[in-house]
Structure formats: C-alpha cells, structure tokens
Amino acid sequence: MFPMAARLKISRLLRITRTGSSSNLFVHETQRKPAPCVGHGSGSHLYSAVATQEVDPDIGRRGLGGFWLKDYEDYRRSLYGGITHKALLVDAVGTLVVPSxxxxxxxxxxxxxxxxxxxxxxxxxxxxxxxxxxxxxxxxxxxxxxxxxxxxxxxxxxxxxxxxxxxxxxxxxxxxxxWHLCDPDAERVFKALRNTGVKVAVVSNFDTRLRPVLRALNCEHWFDAVAVSAEVAAEKPNPTIFLKACEFLGVKPEDAVHVGDDRRNDIWGARDAGCDAWLWGSDVHSFEEVAQRIGIPVR
CATH class of the missing domain: 1.10.150 (DNA polymerase; domain 1)
Incomplete structure (x- = not known):
C-alpha cells in the first residue's frame, strides 16, 4: 500500500487522465448538486446541470511537465502490478438514490x-x-x-x-x-457481486439519517458496510472517508473501486485514497455495467 503522500501525488497526476470514455473534465460546482434538502449530505441531487470544460483530446495520454502517461487503467497496473476489484464503494445521493x-x-x-x-x-x-x-x-x-x-x-x-x-x-x-433508487436493477446486481465475494459499501457525505434512509428503501442489507461522513468525521473529497470504508471491508484501497457522480468529491477523493474510481453517468451508467467492468456476470 502506498503511503498517503505518494497516493496524493499519484492522484494529482491521474486527475488529468481520461476516465473510461470521458473526454471532458467535469467542473464541480455547488449548484450542480441538488442541494441537500435537509435531507442529505453534501450532495443532494436536485439538479444535474453539469458544467464541462473542453480539453485537448490527447490529454488522457499526456501528463504534467513532460511526464507521459498511458491511459488510466494501464497506469494503475503500472502502480499496483494489476487491477483487482475486491470491493465496490458506492456514493449515496445521485448514484444510489435521488430525491423524488x-x-x-x-x-x-x-x-x-x-x-x-x-x-x-x-x-x-x-x-x-x-x-x-x-x-x-x-x-x-x-x-x-x-x-x-x-x-x-x-x-x-x-x-x-x-x-x-x-x-x-x-x-x-x-x-x-x-427518495427513490436510481437503478431499479441495483438489488440484483449487488446480490450477484456479494455472491461472488465482492464486498460492497456505501460512502456518503451525510448525517446520521443515512442508515434510516437505507432501511426505509429496504436496501441497507445490500451492503457490508456504510461509511457516513458524520460518523467517521471526514467528508469527501477527504481520502479518510474512503480509507475508513476500505478498513470496514477489510480490503486495501488499491483493491477497491468507487462509483459516484461528482468528479471532485467522488473521483478525485477516491483516487487520493488510492482507490480506482468511475464517474456515474459518464464512465458507467448502471450497476450492471459496473459489475461487467469488475468482471462479474449478472443474470
């Protein structure tokens, strides 16, 4: 496992690479996240207008200061000697659930x-x-x-x-x-993941009402752990919350992939912790697609 300073340096380099098929950098702005709604943590999603900034199409293969990078997945392989996804971390609002x-x-x-x-x-x-x-x-x-x-x-x-x-x-x-679930097939996918040994956790900027929300939606039992910012005293993009989730699951950060809809909080934050990260709505559009990328067939 890389020390925190090394992971932060690596993450800063990875921020300029392509993530999957994305060719734009998504600009984080408070307005894009539907305000928390007294209901939720740092990212309630009432609106999904996303500001984008066009970049050089070759930026995914070029680093800073003349440092040349391969594409994102290949670069992770060079760091960790192979990519294994033993755990899936999932953002709550905007990825798992949305305001009704x-x-x-x-x-x-x-x-x-x-x-x-x-x-x-x-x-x-x-x-x-x-x-x-x-x-x-x-x-x-x-x-x-x-x-x-x-x-x-x-x-x-x-x-x-x-x-x-x-x-x-x-x-x-x-x-x-x-609230309602973003993906109606989520239960089937999470069951398939856990049946094959992939551990699953929710990682969310939220207060202590997240657990009652998950119970109300009858999905709390889908997860092996829940990392809530109010309980671990760290909010995304602070890498601490991702490291805590990995600790709860008993996996190394480099063996986990986080899926979330906010580039700054979810993607940059997870990478700062050493995790893989996919942007919901861009790199992946459903939990079945997430499972496929992990290599788990869902029937």
Whole structure:
C-alpha cells in the first residue's frame, strides 16, 4: 500500500487522465448538486446541470511537465502490478438514490401551513446562497444528526424559523417518500457481486439519517458496510472517508473501486485514497455495467 503522500501525488497526476470514455473534465460546482434538502449530505441531487470544460483530446495520454502517461487503467497496473476489484464503494445521493421531488417544491409545500411565502425559485436561490457560505460552527457540516447545519439552511432558504416546520422537513427526508433508487436493477446486481465475494459499501457525505434512509428503501442489507461522513468525521473529497470504508471491508484501497457522480468529491477523493474510481453517468451508467467492468456476470 502506498503511503498517503505518494497516493496524493499519484492522484494529482491521474486527475488529468481520461476516465473510461470521458473526454471532458467535469467542473464541480455547488449548484450542480441538488442541494441537500435537509435531507442529505453534501450532495443532494436536485439538479444535474453539469458544467464541462473542453480539453485537448490527447490529454488522457499526456501528463504534467513532460511526464507521459498511458491511459488510466494501464497506469494503475503500472502502480499496483494489476487491477483487482475486491470491493465496490458506492456514493449515496445521485448514484444510489435521488430525491423524488425537487427540494424547493418540498420546502414550499410543507412550509405553506407555517407561513412560508417565498416562491420555489426564491427558495432555491436563497438555499444556494446559504449552502455556499462557509460553515464556521464546526469543522464538518454534518456532525451527528446535522441539525444545527440544516436549521440554518432551512431558515435561510425560507425565512421561517418555526421549530415544528423544521422537524417536519427533517423527518420527511428520512422516509421512502423523499427518495427513490436510481437503478431499479441495483438489488440484483449487488446480490450477484456479494455472491461472488465482492464486498460492497456505501460512502456518503451525510448525517446520521443515512442508515434510516437505507432501511426505509429496504436496501441497507445490500451492503457490508456504510461509511457516513458524520460518523467517521471526514467528508469527501477527504481520502479518510474512503480509507475508513476500505478498513470496514477489510480490503486495501488499491483493491477497491468507487462509483459516484461528482468528479471532485467522488473521483478525485477516491483516487487520493488510492482507490480506482468511475464517474456515474459518464464512465458507467448502471450497476450492471459496473459489475461487467469488475468482471462479474449478472443474470
């Protein structure tokens, strides 16, 4: 296993390589991740407008300072002497699950009986502005149940500080009404992976409600481990959360692949930890495709 400093240096080089068939660099921006919705961690996905930046088509084979790289998979083989995927790490919101309704719609709908008058557009605008502000009360936004952070977000977005309103919103985002699975075939694929010995974990920037959400969607039993930022005290792209997930599964980081929809948090973060990483919606589009890339047939 490479020491952290070496992994970080390697990751910085890998960031400029192609990932699968992608030829664009996806620019991370707060607005692209549907705001957390009082429901979720750093990446609730209400919107999927992704800003892209065109790059030289040969960039996947060229490194920094004249350092020439092969394509991504070949380069990993040169580092680790072969690629084995003994474990799959999966992002939660935007990859495994998505909000069933737009955040602003829910904030307004529930808020009407509490006197919320803002339009959905105004709520969204205020939400984004509040979410982009530095959170100075603690090192992490999602500490334990995340209530202080979400109370700030809700009151800033709607102008309503009613405790009953906040609690209704907060609990709504723990139910199966708030979320649905991205891929209807996910259960079949995860079962096939685990039957062949591949270990599976969720890795998410979320507060402690993630486990109740997974139970509500009847999918908690699909996973061997759950690494939640509020529980491990590290948020993606901090490599610590990925290293913790690998520790929970009992695998080396280089033997794990992480799948997520955010290039900065999921792809760069996982690579900083030494894991392989595929971008959901670009490198892979379904969990069956993930299984195929790992080399596991799904029937």
């Amino acid at each position: 309704q737009p955040m602003a719609q829910i904030y307004r709908k529930i808020g009407e009986k509490y006197g919320v008058m803002y339009s959905e557009d105004e709520i969204l605008h205020r939400y984004r502005r509040a979410y982009e502000q530095p959170w100075v009360r603690s090192r992490l936004r999602y500490v334990d149940d995340g209530r202080p952070f979400w109370q700030f977000i809700v009151s800033s977005s709607t102008g309503c500080s009613d405790t009953q309103y906040f609690e209704e919103l907060y609990h709504y985002y723990m139910t199966d009404k708030a």
